[in-house]
Amino acid sequence: MSSRAWVTLATNDSYGLGALVLAHSLRRVGSSYPAVVLITPSVTDPMRERLGGVFAEVITVDVLDSQDAAHLALLQRPELGITFTKIHCWNLTQYEKCVFLDADTLVVQNCDELFEREQLSAAPDVGWPDCFNSGVFVFSPSVDTFTKLIAFAQERGSFDGGDQGLLNSFFSDWARGDINKHLPFLYNVTSAAFYSYLPALKHYGQNLKIIHFIGAAKPWLQQFNFESGSVDAPDHIRGFLQLWWDLFVGQVHSQLD
Ligand code: UDP
Ligand code: MN
Numbered sequence: 449m450s451s452r453a454w455v456t457l458a459t460n461d462s463y464g465l466g467a468l469v470l471a472h473s474l475r476r477v478g479s480s481y482p483a484v485v486l487i488t489p490s491v492t493d494p495m496r497e498r499l500g501g502v503f504a505e506v507i508t509v510d511v512l513d514s515q516d517a518a519h520l521a522l523l524q525r526p527e528l529g530i531t532f533t534k535i536h537c538w539n540l541t542q543y544e545k546c547v548f549l550d551a552d553t554l555v556v557q558n559c560d561e562l563f564e565r566e567q568l569s570a571a572p573d574v575g576w577p578d579c580f581n582s583g584v585f586v587f588s589p590s591v592d593t594f595t596k597l598i599a600f601a602q603e604r605g606s607f608d609g610g611d612q613g614l615l616n617s618f619f620s621d622w623a624r625g626d627i628n629k630h631l632p633f634l635y636n637v638t639s640a641a642f643y644s645y646l647p648a649l650k651h652y653g654q655n656l657k658i659i660h661f662i663g664a665a666k667p668w669l670q671q672f673n674f675e676s677g678s679v680d681a682p683d684h685i686r687g688f689l690q691l692w693w694d695l696f697v698g699q700v701h702s703q704l705d
Contacts, residue, residue: 466551538594
């Protein structure tokens with residue numbers, strides 16, 4: 449078994465669609481490493497089956513039913529529900545090194561070199577570049593780290609109410625520490641960049657490794673014309689959405705009942 453794995457999370461079927469396309473994008477670029485998806489019981493059986501067809505492991509995590517530290521912490525901070533689910537990735541101790549990818553990311557070039565980085569490596573967040581964006585990060589599974597994260601969340605909460613705030617407070621030396629833990633922005637190009645700095649996108653775009661469709665406008669919620677096979681979106685963003693949809697139509701939708 450590989451000691452390295454890609455990890456994502458889907459707590460419902462909608463994000464499950466994102467996870468399916470993400471897994472196909474990893475196959476498309478020929479990654480040598482398996483992909484694992486964490487799901488919650490709210491994911492339906494048919495989606496579970498689909499995920500099982502493309503992920504090496506589909507692992508159900510159920511924070512609410514377990515009588516552990518996470519459960520106790522959650523009782524005090526119910527708003528951190530999805531955040532706690534993401535943190536479960538530290539329990540994947542069957543692997544030594546993992547890269548977490550949000551279900552709304554798309555790998556466009558092989559990124560296997562990410563596994564050479566150390567915990568916690570991540571790319572800057574465009575909203576506040578002294579914080580890392582928690583949609584793509586390199587980590588080392590460890591039950592001890594998981595327990596510490598839960599205790600930290602219980603005591604301090606998260607300054608943004610989500611996993612990004614919590615992880616940035618916990619790994620607080622990221623901004624000023626080892627520069628090798630700063631991933632190039634190309635490993636987590638958030639969709640805001642498509643709008644805010646178009647010349648840079650034109651100049652560096654061909655080196656892009658991972659696209660991250662942050663915010664409410666997820667690819668699976670866009671208008672897609674099945675007759676023409678094209679997405680309805682502004683020019684500069686259409687290319688990336690089209691890539692997501694091409695994988696969806698070619699690899700996922702064609703397999704749906
Ligand atoms: N997620 C999920 N269910 C939800 C919300 C989020 O499974 O209802 C997972 C999913 O992997 C998602 C990640 O948590 O990609 C982070 O949320 P999202 O990508 O929506 O946040 P953004 O990147 O837009 O800030
Ligand atoms: Mn995301």
